[in-house]
Amino acid sequence: MSNILYFYISVRMVSSLCPGEYAAPSVETSVPGPKSKKLLAELSQIQQSGSVQLFADYNKSLGNYLVDVDGNVLLDVYTQISSMPLGYNHPDMLKALECDENKRAVVNRPALGVFPGADWPIKLRSTLMSVAPKGMGSLTTMMCGSCSNENAYKNMFMKYQRDKRGGTSDYTDLEKESCMINMPPGAPKLSILSFKGSFHGRTLGVLSTTHSKYVHKLDVPAFDWPIARFPVYKYPLHENLRENEQEDERCLAEDLYLDSIGSTLFSQVEELIEKWEKKGNPVAGIVVEPIQSEGGDNHASPYFFQKLQKIAKKYNAGYLIDEVQTGGGPTGKMWCHEHFDLETSPDIVTFSKKMQTGGYYLKSEFLPDIPYRVFNTWMGDPTKIVLLEAILKVIKRENLLSVVEKSGDVLMSGIRELEAEFPALINSTRGRGTFITFDAADNKLREDIVNRLLTKGVQSGGCGVVGIRMRPALIFQPHHAHMFIDRLRQVLAETK
Amino acid sequence: MSNILYFYISVRMVSSLCPGEYAAPSVETSVPGPKSKKLLAELSQIQQSGSVQLFADYNKSLGNYLVDVDGNVLLDVYTQISSMPLGYNHPDMLKALECDENKRAVVNRPALGVFPGADWPIKLRSTLMSVAPKGMGSLTTMMCGSCSNENAYKNMFMKYQRDKRGGTSDYTDLEKESCMINMPPGAPKLSILSFKGSFHGRTLGVLSTTHSKYVHKLDVPAFDWPIARFPVYKYPLHENLRENEQEDERCLAEDLYLDSIGSTLFSQVEELIEKWEKKGNPVAGIVVEPIQSEGGDNHASPYFFQKLQKIAKKYNAGYLIDEVQTGGGPTGKMWCHEHFDLETSPDIVTFSKKMQTGGYYLKSEFLPDIPYRVFNTWMGDPTKIVLLEAILKVIKRENLLSVVEKSGDVLMSGIRELEAEFPALINSTRGRGTFITFDAADNKLREDIVNRLLTKGVQSGGCGVVGIRMRPALIFQPHHAHMFIDRLRQVLAETK
Numbered sequence: 003m004s005n006i007l008y009f010y011i012s013v014r015m016v017s018s019l020c021p022g023e024y025a026a027p028s029v030e031t032s033v034p035g036p037k038s039k040k041l042l043a044e045l046s047q048i049q050q051s052g053s054v055q056l057f058a059d060y061n062k063s064l065g066n067y068l069v070d071v072d073g074n075v076l077l078d079v080y081t082q083i084s085s086m087p088l089g090y091n092h093p094d095m096l097k098a099l100e101c102d103e104n105k106r107a108v109v110n111r112p113a114l115g116v117f118p119g120a121d122w123p124i125k126l127r128s129t130l131m132s133v134a135p136k137g138m139g140s141l142t143t144m145m146c147g148s149c150s151n152e153n154a155y156k157n158m159f160m161k162y163q164r165d166k167r168g169g170t171s172d173y174t175d176l177e178k179e180s181c182m183i184n185m186p187p188g189a190p191k192l193s194i195l196s197f198k199g200s201f202h203g204r205t206l207g208v209l210s211t212t213h214s215k216y217v218h219k220l221d222v223p224a225f226d227w228p229i230a231r232f233p234v235y236k237y238p239l240h241e242n243l244r245e246n247e248q249e250d251e252r253c254l255a256e257d258l259y260l261d262s263i264g265s266t267l268f269s270q271v272e273e274l275i276e277k278w279e280k281k282g283n284p285v286a287g288i289v290v291e292p293i294q295s296e297g298g299d300n301h302a303s304p305y306f307f308q309k310l311q312k313i314a315k316k317y318n319a320g321y322l323i324d325e326v327q328t329g330g331g332p333t334g335k336m337w338c339h340e341h342f343d344l345e346t347s348p349d350i351v352t353f354s355k356k357m358q359t360g361g362y363y364l365k366s367e368f369l370p371d372i373p374y375r376v377f378n379t380w381m382g383d384p385t386k387i388v389l390l391e392a393i394l395k396v397i398k399r400e401n402l403l404s405v406v407e408k409s410g411d412v413l414m415s416g417i418r419e420l421e422a423e424f425p426a427l428i429n430s431t432r433g434r435g436t437f438i439t440f441d442a443a444d445n446k447l448r449e450d451i452v453n454r455l456l457t458k459g460v461q462s463g464g465c466g467v468v469g470i471r472m473r474p475a476l477i478f479q480p481h482h483a484h485m486f487i488d489r490l491r492q493v494l495a496e497t498k
Numbered sequence: 499m500s501n502i503l504y505f506y507i508s509v510r511m512v513s514s515l516c517p518g519e520y521a522a523p524s525v526e527t528s529v530p531g532p533k534s535k536k537l538l539a540e541l542s543q544i545q546q547s548g549s550v551q552l553f554a555d556y557n558k559s560l561g562n563y564l565v566d567v568d569g570n571v572l573l574d575v576y577t578q579i580s581s582m583p584l585g586y587n588h589p590d591m592l593k594a595l596e597c598d599e600n601k602r603a604v605v606n607r608p609a610l611g612v613f614p615g616a617d618w619p620i621k622l623r624s625t626l627m628s629v630a631p632k633g634m635g636s637l638t639t640m641m642c643g644s645c646s647n648e649n650a651y652k653n654m655f656m657k658y659q660r661d662k663r664g665g666t667s668d669y670t671d672l673e674k675e676s677c678m679i680n681m682p683p684g685a686p687k688l689s690i691l692s693f694k695g696s697f698h699g700r701t702l703g704v705l706s707t708t709h710s711k712y713v714h715k716l717d718v719p720a721f722d723w724p725i726a727r728f729p730v731y732k733y734p735l736h737e738n739l740r741e742n743e744q745e746d747e748r749c750l751a752e753d754l755y756l757d758s759i760g761s762t763l764f765s766q767v768e769e770l771i772e773k774w775e776k777k778g779n780p781v782a783g784i785v786v787e788p789i790q791s792e793g794g795d796n797h798a799s800p801y802f803f804q805k806l807q808k809i810a811k812k813y814n815a816g817y818l819i820d821e822v823q824t825g826g827g828p829t830g831k832m833w834c835h836e837h838f839d840l841e842t843s844p845d846i847v848t849f850s851k852k853m854q855t856g857g858y859y860l861k862s863e864f865l866p867d868i869p870y871r872v873f874n875t876w877m878g879d880p881t882k883i884v885l886l887e888a889i890l891k892v893i894k895r896e897n898l899l900s901v902v903e904k905s906g907d908v909l910m911s912g913i914r915e916l917e918a919e920f921p922a923l924i925n926s927t928r929g930r931g932t933f934i935t936f937d938a939a940d941n942k943l944r945e946d947i948v949n950r951l952l953t954k955g956v957q958s959g960g961c962g963v964v965g966i967r968m969r970p971a972l973i974f975q976p977h978h979a980h981m982f983i984d985r986l987r988q989v990l991a992e993t994k
Binding site for chain 2: 037041044045047048049050051052053054055056057058059060061063068071082083085086090091092095096099103105106107108109110111112113115116117118119120122123124126127131139140141142145146147148149152153155156159160162163164173177178179181182183184185188189190191192193198203204205206207208210213215216217218219220221222223224225226227229354355358369370372373374375376377378379380385389
């Protein structure tokens, strides 16, 4: 059966989870096309716009299809850097805005920490708390991933210092006065341990724990905080079990190596913690992604995360799992760390992107002791809860987590077949659910594949140096996955 | 004429800028009332809710009146910490959400740095750029005040380092590698000079420039950045011209003093810059509020800001004016620094709150040299531009900046009369437009006045230690101002 016929049938035979969705991508111009280029010239007059790929027509985009201003219809497996759980213009989300009460939620944005609306407690219960990781009963809402991590670090610092005070809030005058001029003991030397290759945001605190690309960090002052090695696995995981277990041990317990610029860094997590303790800059928290996303979709085993939790506990450091990119369903579970069989829940789990609102779950002992310590004007945005409410209803009604699993299976087996067919071009397919990445043989080929996928109507995205990442919506169905595999096969077959 | 009769007449005689607005406040229960208390108990189960004052009914709130869940109708001169330019449920804002295109803007939130919508350039032109401070042609959109300042600092760091490189983007390998592990030269020692009493946000970078209250800063590590004295004026300004001029000079050029915990700090801005240069942590930027808001509505003269700009230029430090609280009209001009007659525009002006969206204007030489250096997933939110568009139209149509001036005059002269009437209770009334504060004799009295104003149906807010700040909406009219003065007079008259 020819590919075209196959897709014709598959598209017609299955119903889309987004009614009226386009049947297939179609590309009329180069991407970006002439209209996008014209708009880019306009925008560049007022902004640094070098990152803009195209201008979208959000009136015509629908479901899994992003339509650009030149009329190109693109199958979107990148979905606004992984932030569109139901794709574009989902009818349930639009319908939520028909309701007068919800419109007023958009218009009357309160300072949630001072004047929340009557329905705020019940809305938090029915949305964010209804999908809270097991064992996590407390919640802070924020606006984006960076500020969620920034504030979660503050919770860990405050908890660490409170424990040092024996659980009291008896601040000394010296503490109160010294913190006002950025000096210890009030503004203490405390650190957060992070991992090579990690990405936790771009504001100055979290940027000190981001280590994915120099372009994010160059020229910006940073805190002297410890950085541990993250496992570098061989893929496929099931064929390299023994070797990858050894890699876990190397990262957690054994190895020490010379850093690229010559200074000695202990990769071993415990030694780093002890070293920073000795230099008077103790580790108050450990932050880690369940899958290092921006850094190249680097995976680590459940064992690695379990062991890390034990180490955090041993040193009374907070254990923060950053689910900004992995949270909200793309791995087949609501939270990726639920794949890890942790002994207890993490201390803090941050989220944003697919959840619409930023924020974090936390164990109640990580809540600030007194008010206004973790606070800002808005403390989140009810508009985003209105949207999240509609999204969670659709996830449940359509059982989207199982759709993710099915589509993930199609993607994973399809890309693995292509790996076998084109071993010189792509390798190391890995992932959970539809949160999947494969590597190109080198950076140049990666860029080339992403660009040529675009000419065939597929919007994907890179990660790390050689990775191509899938970040489709949760309504990305098996027939979309087949379509993606077909386009990727065409691209690889045409590679010279 | 009795007060009641007077207000009856004044309310009936003038038309409200928000049709259907309540005629006067009315208080049925204690505030917070029983329903608020019940909801607070619920919310406290999942959050640190000690800062919550009441639960609002945003369906019933209208114009300048905040209605709480217990049915109390409060004249709101605090407006969600100064973030509601048109008050509650303004018909033009609600109408903006009737439009299908705007609904889709709420639902299809793009990664604006990569896939902006077709109308993004023209929307930025017709909204944010249409009210840009003179001479500021570039723009970055963000989500809140903290992240606007965080990213603006990055722009200043990058500009400072680029100048050191002779304007090129020739990064060395050592720079690229060292920044990845938070070390110089890639992550250089650079500082931002800020002022005592300032507030620029709560994430870790900007928190190092915030010095208003210890509760914001305690237990959180900070950068070693210089902190200069901010003028401490005598009020009223027009009666203390000579003395306040001397205070400017002390802050900018002369004084040195012992800090409260004993370490010597040079208050003099130039000396601080030279001192930090000498210790290898040069000042890349100066950040200052046009009126120190959270810190107590501390004013400084146009001369102070002019001189500060000259000093910044002399040392090639960026000059950032933080208009997060002052921007958007409450001082009678769109931007408070427009009162200062600066020689040229500031290098960067940050905003949020009344502008709905965070972000900053900047001179084009402060734009990053290459893409992705100042970037994040969302880079702002088109929903907020939809709302801002409606707001700016109303500001223009109703000439709200002149309403601000008129109401500000009523407030200022009314509170000054009360100062004269109750000199032992309140003093130091100061402000621009309706952005007005007066001081209570001490902190206890301040809390007492704020609480008793509430029992009379007025929601105000404190700032600094003894300040009571007016942050009404731009639709706060003279008759509202008279109502406020009346309630304040009652409170002061009843003070024992």
